[in-house]
Amino acid sequence: MEPHVVVIGAGFGGLNAAKALARRPVRVTVLDRHNYHLFQPLLYQVATATLSPGDVASPIRWILRGAPNVRVLLGEAVSVDTAGRRVRLEDGSLLDYDFLIVATGSSHTYFGNDQWAPCAPGLKTLEDALEIRRRILLAFERAERETDQARRQELLTFVLVGGGPTGVELAGTLGEIARQTLRHEFRSIDPRRARIVLVEAGPAILPSFPRNLREAARTALHRLGVDVREGTAVTAIDQHGVTLGRERLAAGTVLWTAGVTASPLVRTLGAPLDRPGRVVVAPDLSVPGHPEVFVVGDAAAVLDRHGRPLPGVAPVAIQQARHAARTVLNRLRGRPGAAFVYRDKGNLAIIGRGAAIADLGWIRFSGVFAWLFWLFLHIVELIGFRSRLVVLVQWAVAYVTFQRSVRLITNVGRSDRSEPS
Numbered sequence: 066m067e068p069h070v071v072v073i074g075a076g077f078g079g080l081n082a083a084k085a086l087a088r089r090p091v092r093v094t095v096l097d098r099h100n101y102h103l104f105q106p107l108l109y110q111v112a113t114a115t116l117s118p119g120d121v122a123s124p125i126r127w128i129l130r131g132a133p134n135v136r137v138l139l140g141e142a143v144s145v146d147t148a149g150r151r152v153r154l155e156d157g158s159l160l161d162y163d164f165l166i167v168a169t170g171s172s173h174t175y176f177g178n179d180q181w182a183p184c185a186p187g188l189k190t191l192e193d194a195l196e197i198r199r200r201i202l203l204a205f206e207r208a209e210r211e212t213d214q215a216r217r218q219e220l221l222t223f224v225l226v227g228g229g230p231t232g233v234e235l236a237g238t239l240g241e242i243a244r245q246t247l248r249h250e251f252r253s254i255d256p257r258r259a260r261i262v263l264v265e266a267g268p269a270i271l272p273s274f275p276r277n278l279r280e281a282a283r284t285a286l287h288r289l290g291v292d293v294r295e296g297t298a299v300t301a302i303d304q305h306g307v308t309l310g311r312e313r314l315a316a317g318t319v320l321w322t323a324g325v326t327a328s329p330l331v332r333t334l335g336a337p338l339d340r341p342g343r344v345v346v347a348p349d350l351s352v353p354g355h356p357e358v359f360v361v362g363d364a365a366a367v368l369d370r371h372g373r374p375l376p377g378v379a380p381v382a383i384q385q386a387r388h389a390a391r392t393v394l395n396r397l398r399g400r401p402g403a404a405f406v407y408r409d410k411g412n413l414a415i416i417g418r419g420a421a422i423a424d425l426g427w428i429r430f431s432g433v434f435a436w437l438f439w440l441f442l443h444i445v446e447l448i449g450f451r452s453r454l455v456v457l458v459q460w461a462v463a464y465v466t467f468q469r470s471v472r473l474i475t476n477v478g479r480s481d482r483s484e485p486s
């Protein structure tokens with residue numbers, strides 16, 4: 066029988082590993098705890114009511130329908146027995162493998178302050194995005210009914226903790242919602258008076274971008290009314306806001322956009338981990354001592370040629386997955402594996418309508434052209450013609466009318482604070 070390759074996770078890494086192994090002389094099993102592949106770069110648009118969940122997620126089974134040697138299983142892996150070459154699933158069943166590619170990604174971490182989670186949801190899953198959307202829209206609704214001025218301002222204050230690309234995207238879009246989308250729709254409150262604060266503990270927001278682009282992003286955020294606080298650490302979060310050292314900021318909505326930790330599954334591989342819990346893999350992306358096991362994407366710690374860790378972004382996961390799949394095929398032909406080399410094609414971040422920054426290495430630019438470039442790339446990379454078409458139309462409508470068509474509040478009566486997102 067042909068060798069069995071198990072791929073855990075069908076995110077950017079797992080999906081591309083499976084595609085690279087399609088129609089090759091191997092049997093492939095793709096295991097994911099969801100039945101869909103999620104296009105995370107557009108998740109914040111679900112959280113801010115521009116896109117629907119179905120626009121940014123596609124069934125894994127459908128994506129891989131043309132690969133007869135690939136089967137897709139819905140299930141959660143709970144541990145890997147590297148000695149016995151078996152994956153244990155949540156229901157106790159076992160999956161034997163000859164080769165294993167682990168692409169289970171990452172989740173957010175509260176740096177040991179897990180009690181903050183119910184007060185400050187992070188953005189990683191579709192459920193997170195819908196919960197954030199619910200909280201943002203409810204905050205305006207509650208403020209409209211509130212008669213106490215201080216409480217009303219608290220409800221209209223939004224704090225984002227973490228000034229990476231996700232924090233910047235969310236802050237910029239919130240600024241647009243408050244200043245443009247909702248402008249004429251309330252009678253007791255003026256949504257334009259909403260306060261949006263982006264807090265970054267490090268010296269600057271968007272640390273992976275050069276200084277001039279960071280400055281352009283800061284200017285664009287200020288234009289949207291976002292208060293950017295750099296070099297400011299959040300020391301406490303509770304139901305009514307955040308504490309920033311000695312300062313208290315009353316806020317009805319706090320969102321967590323800082324801190325990433327690798328998926329807990331990789332701890333069961335028995336391999337060395339770095340501080341964020343990623344597996345320190347060998348140069349060919351295999352687990353030291355286990356040439357048949359590979360870790361790719363957000364769950365792997367790989368250094369670039371300057372000795373800096375590669376960022377947790379989709380192109381890294383995609384290129385690593387293809388490399389791991391190639392190495393498996395090479396091993397089967399008796400050829401040695403090669404070291405992984407990342408080809409960095411650049412870095413992009415969007416701030417809002419007509420505002421983005423782009424660092425392509427050989428050229429850096431910001432403003433409308435960077436924004437158009439961002440739109441183009443994300444449309445091209447979305448999976449499926451339907452998603453591309455729908456997203457294109459939604460964006461065009463949002464651009465012309467300033468409207469966000471998915472402003473639905475579900476679970477209106479649910480408590481915001483008692484349940485983790």
Ligand SMILES: Cc1cc2nc3c(=O)[nH]c(=O)nc-3n(C[C@H](O)[C@H](O)[C@H](O)COP(=O)(O)OP(=O)(O)OC[C@H]3O[C@@H](n4cnc5c(N)ncnc54)[C@H](O)[C@@H]3O)c2cc1C
Nearest residue numbers: 074076077078097098105106142170362363377378379382
């Ligand atoms: C809000 C947000 C915005 C982002 N924006 C950008 C951007 O603009 N550009 C960019 O390049 N990158 C962006 N990223 C980062 C990018 O999405 C990740 O780097 C990329 O998804 C990593 O790919 P991966 O395959 O390692 O993990 P993921 O894509 O996260 O996939 C992991 C998969 O594993 C599955 N899984 C996890 N654990 C288990 C288990 N135990 N058993 C079974 N299945 C499991 C999950 O369901 C998931 O399908 C963003 C991320 C987020 C959260």
